[in-house]
Amino acid sequence: MTKPTIKDVAKIANVSISTVSRVMNAPESVIESKRSKVLDAIEKLKYKPNALARGLIYKKTNTLAVVIPDIRNPYYADIIRGMEDASKKLGYNLIICNTDRDKKRLFSYLNNFYERQVDGILYTSDPVFPDYYNEIKRLRIPVMLVSTHSMEYELPSVKIDDEQAAFDAVKFLIDSGHRKIGMIGFDLSDSIAGQTRYHGFIRALRENDLDECKENIVYVNGWSYETPDAAAQMLAKCPDVTAIFTASDELAIGLLCYLDERGISVPDQISVIGFDNIRLSRITIPKLTTVSQPTYEIGYRSVEKLDAIIEEKEDPVLREYLPHEIVVRASTRRL
Amino acid sequence: MTKPTIKDVAKIANVSISTVSRVMNAPESVIESKRSKVLDAIEKLKYKPNALARGLIYKKTNTLAVVIPDIRNPYYADIIRGMEDASKKLGYNLIICNTDRDKKRLFSYLNNFYERQVDGILYTSDPVFPDYYNEIKRLRIPVMLVSTHSMEYELPSVKIDDEQAAFDAVKFLIDSGHRKIGMIGFDLSDSIAGQTRYHGFIRALRENDLDECKENIVYVNGWSYETPDAAAQMLAKCPDVTAIFTASDELAIGLLCYLDERGISVPDQISVIGFDNIRLSRITIPKLTTVSQPTYEIGYRSVEKLDAIIEEKEDPVLREYLPHEIVVRASTRRL
């Protein structure tokens, strides 16, 4: 009824438990005749070592914890897939936790990670506030920032260059002949997706003598794509825009929906460019032009880096940037 | 440098380790003066008990493992949220694993769950094949089927009544005056989302003397929404359909995209009804009429049930069905 232990195997194979242990951890050190007896016993009992007992000794659980702010956001799906594949390769297991951006939940999870002796934490997308940082330091668990970074603190990170990516998106619109450009962005209190993309937008305008557009911004403070309000404000503020850059695909999709309802044609009357290249952006109406983030690679790379830190392998680059790319589809046109 | 243990606390508080343990597990049993000394020491060292050591003794890890076939499918996001909330309430932690429908990955995860002594497994959406069942039985870990069930095996499950839900969806089209109805469904090898919804479709036709429509079915064997082929086949097979029922919202969205490209207006020329009510279905163009599954509740309830089984609380209903609902939006119209 109860799970077989190393003792049961030892008894059946007629050896001591340390021999069984050796068969599993250093097979060459035990003589062939006994080894095969042990292997037979293991097979017969379908024995598998207890990871808790092992973890107690090794002081390593081969477990990484992933913190995600909003699991409903499709952006994270491929990040997780990348993390999973890298974890598999390196022998880790993933605990995925969704905080819904609730600080209490985050702290409760962090505590839990500590108790469960996770080897590392993958902290995704959210800014690192001072109290978060303090808590993380206190735990003494290696942390990797994924799709976010921190300039104040010395924390390793993997992400794209958001400022440059936003710049490139807006530059693409400008190069397509647009002169009346608007932006729907995240609140500037968000130092990652908010500030950086705003700065990219502004820089692209400035470098192209389009400073008059720099007031054409509407901010949203939620992350959901159910924000037609923002779209309405955008049009009220600046009725003659010919192109809108949104700080996420979800925002872009919400915008597409709103414009369709208003009978405004995309891209004939207004071009729309999104950000993230979520899977869905391929089948919106019209198909969305967007900035592609290498999400899978971000996830994959972040686990590799975290492993390097845990294993103290080499000194990885502290803040690592992966390349982005503009994916041109049907929601933008040349003027 | 290293994490404080119960011994460190005992030393500082000048008591034995068992007193410290008692302070944590049965505080009333230790005299106030010592208790507060212990509490102070715990606070000072920021001591947290090691969950591995605890798990070894209790033979319980308070961990549940979730197996998901395709994390990119937005359908799972709310199921996971429901599971998380219920887990939090009941004191469990969740390990979420994505199999990408790869049997090898699934088995590797199952093995891992066994080694890590998880208390229960939440197996989501996929059919239970005989070899899966054998493996699960072998592990002797309680399993809950989520959004899937098994008629052959005695496994507890939580889901909606898929046959009835499909029936209701098609009935809704019929009641709206449609007589030429098609379906894009999953392969019948899929006993959950495939067969059941097919049967619901057929029953609705039969009960309304629409047997002539029962050939208007196209099957897809992938789960991605990048399947415009299916839509093309549908139209080739039956050019005069006025309404199409799809077995998932993702399929419906793919269909919407295809019809838009072909210049076919929804719902003017063709009505479309989906299945699942994913978050996104609110902002498609046009907004999607669909069958709403109580995804959050399915996740929540499945954890409650699994906990009841683990704790041998009461005998829960083996196969539990939660109510579905038709959500009428703009992709369907009355004829």
Added chain:
DNA sequence: TACCCTCATGTTAACGCTTACATAAATAGC
């Protein structure tokens, strides 16, 4: 004062595993 109970606390053996150390057998060197 002797006796029994209660209650708080300490001691110690588990839980399932790894590993340093001890031991015994086999091999090598001379």
Added chain:
DNA sequence: GCTATTTATGTAAGCGTTAACATGAGGGTA
């Protein structure tokens, strides 16, 4: 053929907890 070295295996300590049991101080009763 005897010691020195290697090799295979067993014994036992320890990882950080909990809990059964032991101990001993204090209080109540006769």
